[in-house]
Every structure is written in structure tokens, then in C-alpha cells.
Amino acid sequence: MATYWFWDRQGNGLQNSLRGLLQGLLFEIIKRIPAYGSLLFPDHHLITRSGWQRDFPTLHELKRAFKRLASAQPSPAYVAILIDGLDECEGEFQDRVKLVELLTQAAVSTHIKVVVSSRPDTAFEATLQGCNRLQLHNLTQQDIQRYVADTLFSHPRLPYLKSQHHGQEAFYDLIQAIVSKSEGVFLWLRLVVQSLMEHLNDCNTIQDLHQVVDVFPEGIQTLYLGMMRRIRTDHRSRGYQLLQLARRNIALSDTLTPWHYATADKTLPEPPCHCLTAICISLAHGDVSTVLSQEITSPDPETLRDTKEKVDNRLRSWCAGLLETRGPPTSSSDHFGDPEVHFLHRSVAVFLDRPEVHLEITSTIQETHFETDKLLVMGFLARLKTYSEVWRKWNIGCPSLEWNYIEIILRLARHAKDWAFSTICDILDELDRIMTFVKTNYWTVPGHWSEAMRRRFEMDHWTNYFPWNNQWAGRGKITYYGDKVVDYYASHPTFVSFAMSFGLAEYAISKLRTVDQASMIRMEGQPLLSSACRPPPALVGIPGAIRPEIISHLLQLGADPNRAYASITHAGASTTPWKEMLTTLHDLRIVCIRGAQQLADIVTSMVISGADPNAEVSFEERIARGSASHFITRKPLQLIQYAFIDKLETPQTALYEGLVYHDDLLKEFRPCTRSRWGTYVGNFVPFESLRPDWTVSEYPWINHFGPLQLPDSDATGLVPTEVDGIKHMGCKLMDLLRSKGAVADVPAVTAQQRRRHLAYYRPWLARRFGRGSR
Numbered sequence: 001m002a003t004y005w006f007w008d009r010q011g012n013g014l015q016n017s018l019r020g021l022l023q024g025l026l027f028e029i030i031k032r033i034p035a036y037g038s039l040l041f042p043d044h045h046l047i048t049r050s051g052w053q054r055d056f057p058t059l060h061e062l063k064r065a066f067k068r069l070a071s072a073q074p075s076p077a078y079v080a081i082l083i084d085g086l087d088e089c090e091g092e093f094q095d096r097v098k099l100v101e102l103l104t105q106a107a108v109s110t111h112i113k114v115v116v117s118s119r120p121d122t123a124f125e126a127t128l129q130g131c132n133r134l135q136l137h138n139l140t141q142q143d144i145q146r147y148v149a150d151t152l153f154s155h156p157r158l159p160y161l162k163s164q165h166h167g168q169e170a171f172y173d174l175i176q177a178i179v180s181k182s183e184g185v186f187l188w189l190r191l192v193v194q195s196l197m198e199h200l201n202d203c204n205t206i207q208d209l210h211q212v213v214d215v216f217p218e219g220i221q222t223l224y225l226g227m228m229r230r231i232r233t234d235h236r237s238r239g240y241q242l243l244q245l246a247r248r249n250i251a252l253s254d255t256l257t258p259w260h261y262a263t264a265d266k267t268l269p270e271p272p273c274h275c276l277t278a279i280c281i282s283l284a285h286g287d288v289s290t291v292l293s294q295e296i297t298s299p300d301p302e303t304l305r306d307t308k309e310k311v312d313n314r315l316r317s318w319c320a321g322l323l324e325t326r327g328p329p330t331s332s333s334d335h336f337g338d339p340e341v342h343f344l345h346r347s348v349a350v351f352l353d354r355p356e357v358h359l360e361i362t363s364t365i366q367e368t369h370f371e372t373d374k375l376l377v378m379g380f381l382a383r384l385k386t387y388s389e390v391w392r393k394w395n396i397g398c399p400s401l402e403w404n405y406i407e408i409i410l411r412l413a414r415h416a417k418d419w420a421f422s423t424i425c426d427i428l429d430e431l432d433r434i435m436t437f438v439k440t441n442y443w444t445v446p447g448h449w450s451e452a453m454r455r456r457f458e459m460d461h462w463t464n465y466f467p468w469n470n471q472w473a474g475r476g477k478i479t480y481y482g483d484k485v486v487d488y489y490a491s492h493p494t495f496v497s498f499a500m501s502f503g504l505a506e507y508a509i510s511k512l513r514t515v516d517q518a519s520m521i522r523m524e525g526q527p528l529l530s531s532a533c534r535p536p537p538a539l540v541g542i543p544g545a546i547r548p549e550i551i552s553h554l555l556q557l558g559a560d561p562n563r564a565y566a567s568i569t570h571a572g573a574s575t576t577p578w579k580e581m582l583t584t585l586h587d588l589r590i591v592c593i594r595g596a597q598q599l600a601d602i603v604t605s606m607v608i609s610g611a612d613p614n615a616e617v618s619f620e621e622r623i624a625r626g627s628a629s630h631f632i633t634r635k636p637l638q639l640i641q642y643a644f645i646d647k648l649e650t651p652q653t654a655l656y657e658g659l660v661y662h663d664d665l666l667k668e669f670r671p672c673t674r675s676r677w678g679t680y681v682g683n684f685v686p687f688e689s690l691r692p693d694w695t696v697s698e699y700p701w702i703n704h705f706g707p708l709q710l711p712d713s714d715a716t717g718l719v720p721t722e723v724d725g726i727k728h729m730g731c732k733l734m735d736l737l738r739s740k741g742a743v744a745d746v747p748a749v750t751a752q753q754r755r756r757h758l759a760y761y762r763p764w765l766a767r768r769f770g771r772g773s774r
Contacts, residue, residue: 002028006085017090018099022062025081029069035076040065063102070106078111086118100127107131137184144179144189151193155200162206170206177213187345188223191321192216224351227320228360238285239318240361241370245284246323246343247352248372249276255411256404275401276341278311278325279386280379288423291378292430296385296437304337311341322348338387373412374419377427380405384434391442399467406431406466410502414544415690421506428507432495435462463498466536493525500528501535503687505547508532512557521559527577529559533602534580540587543685548598551581552605561611578611582636585643586619588684591718595684596644596726603640603733611636613742636737637744644730648723 002025030036041061069079081103089096104127107114117136118124152158152171162171182189192213199212217226231239283291299307308325315323327339343349351357384405394400409431413424439462445454492498496511508528512520521528532550539545555561561578581602590596607613617639618631634642718726734742 001080001082002026002032003082004028004084006083006088018095019059019062021083021089021099022059022066025083026062026065026069029079033077036069039072039076040068066102066106070109070112072111075109075111079113081106081112081114083114083116086116086124087121096121096124097127100124104128104131140184140186141179144182144184144186145175147189148175148178148193152196152200155197157200161200161203164205167206170210174206174209174213177210181213181216181218183218185220187347188218188220191223191227191344194321220345220347221351221354224322224348225357227322228357231318231320235318237364237368238314239320240364241368241372242281242284242315242319242323243352244361244365244370244372245281245375246276246341247349249376250349252376252408252411256407276376276379277338277383278308278341279338279383280376281311281314281341282307283379283382284375286378288374288378288426291382291385292426294382294385296388296434298389299386301337308337308339315341338383371418373416374423377409377412377416380409381427381430381434384431388434388438389442391438392444394443396443396446396465397467403467406435410499410504413507414503414687421510425507425510428495428499428504438462439465461492461494461498463492463495466498492531493523494520496520497526497528497531500531500547500550501539501545503545503547505550505687508550509553512553517557521554521557526565527559527563529554529561529563529577530565530575530580533577534584540584540682543683544687544690546584546588546598546602546684547687548602551602555605555609559609561606561609562615576612576615578606579615579617581606582615582617582639583619586617586634586639588682589647590643590726591683592686592689593718593722593725594689595686596729598686599643599684600729600733604736607733607736607740613637613737613740635742635744637734637742640730640733640737644733645727648718648726 004021004024006021026040030040083103086100089099091099103114103116106112116128158171162168178189178192182192195212195216196209199209203209217223308327312325315321315325322344323341324344325339326342327337352361384402387402390402394402409427413428416424443465445457449457492501496508499511500508529551532547532554534540535542535545559577561581562576564574564576566574585599585603590599613636616633616635618633620631
């Protein structure tokens with residue numbers, strides 16, 4: 001069964017389009033029945049994908065794949081397709097007609113059934129005329145009448161009002177008026193009945209209730225606008241602030257690093273998304289010092305009950321019911337009683353995005369200097385303090401709501417340009433203190449861990465257990481290298497190192513100034529310079545993480561770009577900060593002249609500081625199905641030419657487009673331990689050019705199985721003069737490397753070598769998959 005719910009798409013452009021619909025449905029089908037992969041996309045089901053276009057799948061390819069799905073004989077499986085809210089699919093009239101024609105043609109197939117729900121739409125009426133249909137608003141009429149009557153009868157005053165003169169007839173007419181005006185929309189019905197229940201407390205006759213229904217606006221959007229207008233003038237500013245807080249909270253979910261939760265043999269539960277709770281809302285008009293001074297302890301039931309009642313009252317009076325609490329939460333805190341705060345309906349968020357509504361809200365709260373992101377950070381920090389004991393249930397290496405809170409705090413702190421810098425430092429220091437306390441008091445190691453692993457756990461900083469770190473990515477268990485503590489090495493020996501991975505340059509520099517910088521630079525574990533040059537693989541594609549100023553600062557302090565250390569990312573193999581920077585240079589694509597200049601400045605400063613001009617960097621090169629791959633070596637000259645020249649001349653492939661077969665795509669559930677040659681993870685976006693409201697791609701296959709940025713089919717946007725300028729930078733860097741003695745004597749892998757290597761694996765492929773490989 002493949003499903004697609006347009007009502008759940010929050011106005012996202014791709015997901016509300018025909019391409020998004022087809023892409024989502026085909027993804028679900030191939031995910032459940034991998035055999036459909038080669039059937040639907042035969043042109044791309046090959047040994048290598050060097051010929052893949054970067055915008056795969058195009059809309060044309062998706063349409064062809066959908067037609068193949070309908071005409072497949074024999075079919076690998078029966079397919080049921082369910083689509084809700086088809087009328088919300090964006091596009092021109094003719095495109096919508098063609099979409100319905102595509103679905104009706106598929107429904108004729110003997111192995112496909114299609115169920116579609118939609119509001120009345122002229123684009124669909126004629127095309128679906130010969131199909132079986134149900135008019136839901138007619139079928140639910142009796143249910144609506146029963147709901148209205150039963151709810152109103154629950155009020156103690158209704159029997160008395162019905163007993164008055166013509167009261168029985170008036171009550172019947174009232175129900176009919178409500179049913180007729182609701183047009184089958186249960187949300188509208190719920191709100192009007194809620195209003196009637198309030199008026200029953202002081203009305204004189206049932207005819208008074210008719211007046212309430214008569215003035216109640218028709219249509220959801222008009223209804224929401226009317227609810228906003230009912231907010232009292234003295235409450236409007238604070239109510240709009242809370243609406244803005246809730247809307248921003250939803251948008252922040254798109255900045256979270258996608259969790260790689262698919263495995264070769266099963267699909268793990270999707271991790272909980274961060275959410276706004278009553279505790280977060282209760283602090284919306286407090287100050288930072290209150291949160292910072294709060295103790296790390298669970299609230300007593302009475303305090304929590306009072307907080308919930310206080311927040312409920314605020315949402316009713318300040319937001320006119322557009323926000324509400326729901327509980328118990330469905331997250332990892334479900335036993336602790338802090339209810340989540342949601343919009344009355346998902347469509348409220350879309351309503352708030354209307355230009356005229358957004359302008360009204362922002363202009364109203366602008367004078368109050370309301371800092372939405374700062375208050376969210378305060379709320380999430382308080383949530384971590386208040387529910388610290390929830391960590392007792394956490395399994396090491398698994399995602400959780402609390403880790404999402406931590407990631408969002410780091411993200412928002414990075415863009416907090418309007419906050420006092422001392423406030424940012426205090427918040428991040430407090431986060432470190434909270435999590436150090438949590439690791440010491442609440443985290444427990446699995447029973448199967450060896451003594452050496454337990455001792456390592458005691459030595460590790462808490463940031464090494466961040467689930468999105470490559471040490472844990474895609475696995476629910478520890479990956480441990482070596483059997484002795486003397487082999488100890490950590491991704492992040494300190495919180496400063498972790499902050500560098502998130503691009504918190506100003507904070508990291510300020511903390512370095514408060515300690516013995518020389519000892520910090522030389523401390524055991526992953527060097528600070530390496531953290532600044534390359535975040536963990538799962539974070540490499542997050543824009544703005546590489547900050548030139550921190551790299552320059554570390555080099556000025558005497559950081560050694562050639563310092564060798566054992567890397568968890570490379571399974572214990574030795575690497576250096578210089579090699580990590582070169583790998584980052586390979587993995588990120590230059591898309592603007594400013595970014596090119598920053599990368600060139602970083603390379604120049606590292607070379608001048610003594611970086612090895614002939615360092616060798618290894619890359620994975622997959623040449624056959626499954627795990628058949630080998631490693632190739634490249635030197636700085638080759639990598640500089642590749643990054644600044646070759647990438648601009650030859651279209652590159654996004655990382656996981658380089659997978660061999662589609663069922664490999666389903667098995668690749670975590671980032672590679674090594675970068676894959678000739679692919680890229682994302683674009684290099686200078687931090688200064690990054691908008692605070694950036695989002696991670698919603699591209700379904702990418703979110704589940706690989707790179708964090710959409711394989712961008714668009715050109716980089718560089719004009720010819722900019723391309724020439726970037727190439728010139730590359731030539732200058734290569735000249736600088738040559739002046740330091742650089743050579744490029746590592747030969748590229750020839751076609752003959754590739755065929756010889758593939759021939760070596762062909763018997764293994766035949767044994768494993770029952771066929772050879774071309």
C-alpha cells in the first residue's frame with residue numbers, strides 16, 4: 001500500500017506538486033517491494049551510474065515509471081494507492097487534469113487499486129465522471145446531526161431552553177442550520193459547537209443561539225481570521241507572539257539533520273521531532289536568567305499541573321483557541337506529563353503564512369522586541385533541565401526528542417546575531433553543564449560492553465554520543481575500535497570541539513581565550529583544527545558549518561595541520577587536519593565566488609602553515625554491486641584541480657546517486673566511512689550568505705538514505721566571469737603547492753584496471769546474487 005497525504009505537507013512546494021506526489025508514491029512502492037526498482041527505472045538499474053543526470057528522477061521519468069507500474073505484466077505485487085486531499089496539489093488546470101487521467105489509467109490495471117479524496121474541483125469532475133465515488137458530506141450528515149445534538153444536550157441548560165415556547169422547533173432548526181453551513185467540515189463544526197456551548201451559559205432562548213450561528217464566518221480561512229479578530233486588544237500582542245513561536249517551531253523541524261533510520265533488514269521507527277510543550281510556552285515571556293538559574297530536577301506534580309492550567313488559560317484568552325495543548329505527549333517524555341502545544345489544525349500554519357496575515361502579526365509584535373528564536377532556546381533548555389531523568393530510558397546511539405532539542409539550540413545560537421554575545425555563551429555553557437550532569441548521573445552502558453569499553457565511556461565527553469555523529473550514525477549500538485584504553489581516541493574531546501563542528505566560531509574563539517590555548521591545541525584526541533576543517537560526515541552537508549575565521553585563529557595559535565591522529569570516521573586509520581580539509585574540499589561543491597574565496601584562503605593559510613603538499617587522501621570508489629569497492633588515493637594538486645576546475649567543467653553526481661542498484665539504495669543507511677570519489681555531499685555555502693531560516697531538503701530518498709542536500713539539478717548560478725575567477729584561484733593554489741614541492745604522481749585508475757578489478761569480483765557477485773555483472 002502506498003499513501004500520500006497532501007494535508008500533511010505544510011505548504012512545501014515540491015511535496016504539493018505532481019512531481020512530489022509521483023516521487024513519494026514510487027518511493028513507497030520500491031521501499032516495500034524492491035523488485036519494482038528495476039521494473040520502474042530500467043534505464044538506471046545498471047552496474048555504474050556515471051551516466052546518470054543529476055536531476056534524476058525528472059518529472060518525465062516519474063510519469064514513465066508510473067505508466068510502467070500500471071502496465072507491468074506480470075506484476076511483482078498488488079498495489080493499493082491512497083491519496084488524500086488531491087485538490088491541494090498545485091499546478092495549472094491542464095496539469096491537474098493530466099494527473100487524474102494518469103491515476104484513472106492506472107486504476108484500470110488488474111493489479112492496482114486507487115482511492116482518492118478531494119474537495120469538489122472542476123479539473124477533476126469531468127475526468128472522474130465514470131469512476132465510483134462517494135459524496136462524503138452527504139454520508140456524514142447524520143453523524144454531524146448526532147454530534148451536534150449529543151454535545152449540546154450535554155449542557156445542563158438545554159432541556160430548560162427546549163421546554164420554552166417553540167423551543168423544540170427552534171432546536172431542530174438550529175441543528176439543520178449548523179449542518180447546512182458546515183458543508184461537511186468537522187473542524188468548522190467543532191468550533192461553532194464550542195462557541196454555542198459557551199453561549200448556552202447566558203443565552204435567554206434557543207433563538208439567541210441562531211444568531212451565533214448566523215454571524216459565524218463560513219470557510220476555514222475566514223473562520224481563522226475571525227478568531228484572530230476576537231482576541232482582545234490588550235492580549236493581541238502576546239497572542240500573536242505565541243502564534244509566531246508555534247509557527248517558527250514547526251519550521252525548525254526542517255533544519256534537523258535527517259536521521260538515517262533504514263537498515264538492510266528492517267526500518268527503525270522514525271525519530272521524534274522536536275516539539276513545543278507547556279513548559280516551553282510558560283517561559284515565553286520570561287528572561288534568560290530564570291532558565292539559567294533553574295535547577296536540573298523534575299517538577300513535582302502540583303507544579304506541572306499548575307503550569308498546564310496556566311498555559312491552557314493563556315492559549316484560550318491570548319490566541320482565541322488557535323493553539324491548544326494535547327497530551328500525553330507521544331515522544332520519549334510520554335510518562336512525564338508535559339503536554340505538547342499544537343495548532344488547532346494543521347491548516348492554521350498555512351493560514352499564518354498568508355502574506356497579509358504574516359504582515360499583521362509581525363507588525364504587531366515588532367514594537368515589543370519579541371525574539372522568537374531566543375525564547376525557543378530558553379524553552380528547550382528548560383525542557384532539558386526539567387526532564388533530565390528521561391535520559392534513563394535512552395539507548396546509546398539512538399535518536400531522541402532530547403537530542404533534537406540540543407541540535408536546535410546549537411543551530412539557533414549560531415544565527416543569534418541580535419542576542420548579546422554573553423547570553424549566547426551563557427546558554428551554550430549551560431547546555432554543556434546540563435549534559436555533563438546527565439551523562440554522569442543518568443546514562444548507563446549496555447550489559448554486553450567490555451571493561452575497556454566501559455572505561456572508554458567514562459573518559460568520553462558527552463558530545464561523542466551525539467547520534468548524528470558518524471561514530472553512531474545509522475546504528476543502535478556502539479562501534480568500538482581497539483580493545484585497550486591506550487587505543488583511546490575521541491571525536492570531540494571537549495564541548496569547544498563539538499561547537500566548532502556546528503560552525504559556532506565566535507563561541508569557540510571566546511572559550512579558547514579563557515583557557516591555556518597551547519595545551520588545548522595539543523590535547524589528546526581529535527585536534528581542534530580537524531573539527532573546524534571537517535564536521536562529522538552526517539553534518540558535512542549542513543551549510544555554514546565550515547568557518548574560515550576559526551581555522552585561521554587555530555593556525556595562528558600554532559595548530560599543526562599535519563598532526564596525525566586515529567580517526568573514528570576512518571575506522572581507526574590515521575589522518576590529519578590537512579587531509580580532512582582536502583576531503584571536505586572534495587565533498588562540497590563551490591556555488592558562489594565568495595565561497596570559493598573562503599576555501600582558497602583556508603587552503604592558502606594551511607599550506608603557509610606547513611601543510612604537507614604531497615599528503616595522500618583515500619577515497620572509496622564503488623565499482624560493483626553490494627560491497628564490491630576499492631580505494632583510490634589522491635594528492636593535494638589533484639584535489640585542488642578537481643574542486644576549483646574540474647567540478648565547474650564536468651557535471652558531478654550527488655553522493656548516493658553513485659549507488660549501483662536501487663536495492664543498494666535501500667541498504668545504504670548511513671554515511672560512508674570514507675568519501676566516495678567523484679561525488680559530492682552538498683554545496684559550500686558561506687555562513688555570511690546563509691539565511692537563518694534555511695531548511696534541509698525534503699527530498700524523500702535523500703532524507704532516508706544519504707546526502708543531506710538535494711542532488712541539485714540546477715546550474716550553480718555562476719556567470720562565466722565568476723567561473724573563470726574560480727579557476728584562476730585554483731591555478732594560484734596549485735602554483736603555491738608546487739612552490740612547496742607538490743607533485744601529482746598518483747595515477748588515475750584506468751579503464752583496464754577497473755575491468756581487472758571488476759573481473760576479480762565477478763565470481764563473488766554470481767555466488768551472492770545468482771548472476772554476473774556487466
